[in-house]
Amino acid sequence: MSRLFALAQARREARRRERRIASLVATQMVVVMPTLINLLNQNNDINNNNTGDLAQPPPRCTFKHFNSCKPVKFTGAEGAAGLLQWFEGMENTFINSGCPKELQVQYATSVFQKEALTWWNTEKRNRGTEVALAMTWEELKTLMTRKFYPRSSIRKLEDEFWELKQDSGENL
Numbered sequence: 001m002s003r004l005f006a007l008a009q010a011r012r013e014a015r016r017r018e019r020r021i022a023s024l025v026a027t028q029m030v031v032v033m034p035t036l037i038n039l040l041n042q043n044n045d046i047n048n049n050n051t052g053d054l055a056q057p058p059p060r061c062t063f064k065h066f067n068s069c070k071p072v073k074f075t076g077a078e079g080a081a082g083l084l085q086w087f088e089g090m091e092n093t094f095i096n097s098g099c100p101k102e103l104q105v106q107y108a109t110s111v112f113q114k115e116a117l118t119w120w121n122t123e124k125r126n127r128g129t130e131v132a133l134a135m136t137w138e139e140l141k142t143l144m145t146r147k148f149y150p151r152s153s154i155r156k157l158e159d160e161f162w163e164l165k166q167d168s169g170e171n172l
Contacts, residue, residue: 061099066107069097076115080149087141094137104137119147
């Protein structure tokens with residue numbers, strides 16, 4: 001009898017493990033599927049656009065094409081909200097122009113003006129131009145956030161937020 005009990009318990013444990021594994025697989029599939037679908041769609045687009053037997057690489061984003069998408073200029077004086085809006089606008093420009101990851105920093109920094117341009121030229125001198133241009137878009141965003149939206153500004157805004165008082169609603 002205890003042997004049957006042990007067998008039944010082992011089966012229940014096996015089912016629990018299978019459900020847990022299925023749940024983990026489902027969670028990972030939710031994360032991976034959009035990327036997989038995009039890759040398949042890109043592959044289909046490349047294959048559908050080919051006129052010959054040889055696979056042709058997708059067209060490369062040129063600087064002229066990137067600029068024709070009218071990327072927003074950045075001066076460094078836009079403030080926190082302006083910086084975040086510039087990031088979002090630039091990411092849309094990357095998508096619309098088909099800008100490859102290895103050119104994103106070079107093309108994005110080409111729209112710097114005034115304080116931002118002076119800062120970027122200093123970064124290139126300190127790091128070396130090749131090293132500076134080899135950084136990723138995410139690394140550039142981190143550097144820019146530190147420079148143009150420092151932690152002290154974030155703290156000041158947080159303090160202002162926490163000191164806000166709710167109005168009784170009579171003035172609305």
